[in-house]
Amino acid sequence: MSSPAPKRRDIAGLAAIALVLLAFAPLVGHALRRASAQAAPRLPLTAPLPDAVPPGTTLIVGDPLVQRVFQHLGWEKRLPFRIQWTEAYGGPKVNQAFQAKALDVGLTADIPPIHATWIGIPVKIVAYRLRQDPLAYPIYTLGIAPGARIATLADLRGKRIAYSPGQAQGAVVLRTLAGAGIPRNAVTLVNLPAEVGTYVDALAARQVDAAPIAAGLQAQRYLQRYGDDGARILPHGAFRDDPSLLYARSETLEDPAKAAALRVYVRWWARAQRWMDAHPRDFVNIYYVHDQGVSPAEGDVIIRATGKLDLPDNWDLPIRLQQQTIDFMTSDAGRPTFPAATIFDRRFEHVPAESLKRPD
Numbered sequence: 559m560s561s562p563a564p565k566r567r568d569i570a571g572l573a574a575i576a577l578v579l580l581a582f583a584p585l586v587g588h589a590l591r592r593a594s595a596q597a598a599p600r601l602p603l604t605a606p607l608p609d610a611v612p613p614g615t616t617l618i619v620g621d622p623l624v625q626r627v628f629q630h631l632g633w634e635k636r637l638p639f640r641i642q643w644t645e646a647y648g649g650p651k652v653n654q655a656f657q658a659k660a661l662d663v664g665l666t667a668d669i670p671p672i673h674a675t676w677i678g679i680p681v682k683i684v685a686y687r688l689r690q691d692p693l694a695y696p697i698y699t700l701g702i703a704p705g706a707r708i709a710t711l712a713d714l715r716g717k718r719i720a721y722s723p724g725q726a727q728g729a730v731v732l733r734t735l736a737g738a739g740i741p742r743n744a745v746t747l748v749n750l751p752a753e754v755g756t757y758v759d760a761l762a763a764r765q766v767d768a769a770p771i772a773a774g775l776q777a778q779r780y781l782q783r784y785g786d787d788g789a790r791i792l793p794h795g796a797f798r799d800d801p802s803l804l805y806a807r808s809e810t811l812e813d814p815a816k817a818a819a820l821r822v823y824v825r826w827w828a829r830a831q832r833w834m835d836a837h838p839r840d841f842v843n844i845y846y847v848h849d850q851g852v853s854p855a856e857g858d859v860i861i862r863a864t865g866k867l868d869l870p871d872n873w874d875l876p877i878r879l880q881q882q883t884i885d886f887m888t889s890d891a892g893r894p895t896f897p898a899a900t901i902f903d904r905r906f907e908h909v910p911a912e913s914l915k916r917p918d
Contacts, residue, residue, distance in 0.1 A: 620664035667726035680808035682903035692798035695865030704788035720769035721747035774863025828910030835867035
């Protein structure tokens with residue numbers, strides 16, 4: 559006996575139910591994926607780094623200098639994972655991206671991982687770069703505004719100085735004042751984020767009397783544009799400002815797949831540093847000339863101001879440098895000091911040197 563044909567009303571009801579299920583399918587899939595991710599075992603931060611990178615792994619990286627090297631040399635094709643490059647680099651942008659969980663690892667100077675720790679973002683340093691002669695090749699110098707009447711560092715007393723507390727430039731200002739014997743309350747610190755061009759514009763507009771700007775090309779351009787009006791530059795004092803590092807969210811390092819990928823990335827990052835150091839003119843051409851619009855002559859200025867690479871194979875010195883910075887910045891930030899070693903992931907300590915000794 560054949561089954562009775564379904565009524566039109568029943569068919570309409572089934573169709574409506576199907577449409578509802580289809581509408582909720584993405585949400586259900588997201589919930590299942592989230593539950594699966596939460597159920598996946600986390601890698602303890604003290605456990606050995608995994609060797610194998612699972613298929614389908616993606617690492618989100620904010621490191622535009624290395625990005626250009628990778629793309630120029632075709633290294634991305636040799637990696638066992640996918641890199642998603644972003645423009646999030648430099649302290650504030652990296653920390654904001656970390657808070658949004660939109661970045662795994664970023665390039666910055668020494669202050670941002672300290673600042674991240676103070677504001678409650680768990681992070682770890684996974685690579686560290688210095689310069690061989692940091693006092694001869696500083697990262698920053700002081701730009702002096704036209705008409706500011708600052709001829710020596712002692713003349714900073716009573717002046718307006720651009721200041722960014724969460725960036726390396728902020729530490730440069732405070733260390734300069736300390737070296738000159740000028741207390742903080744003897745100057746006016748003007749809180750300005752150290753974005754590209756911000757400090758030069760503030761100097762030119764005479765909104766501030768002094769500001770830390772990049773040594774080399776930026777300083778040269780500043781003098782070329784405003785030197786006839788009385789602008790000048792001054793060395794910031796006898797302290798090193800050269801640390802450059804990669805740091806990652808602790809959550810990234812607790813993901814076994816991403817931790818394994820990050821280990822591989824740090825290996826190739828070290829090779830990129832060595833390549834830039836050995837081929838300065840090629841690097842200046844692929845990044846500064848072709849990407850940033852710098853002229854070849856200005857590229858020569860960048861090369862002369864950069865100095866030679868130092869990738870320490872032992873992190874005792876980097877940890878000491880970070881501890882000095884933490885202790886120095888503590889009173890200004892109103893934050894507690896903490897052991898610098900806690901923000902270093904020493905599982906990565908020898909990865910660069912081992913990579914350079916036996917390239918793949």
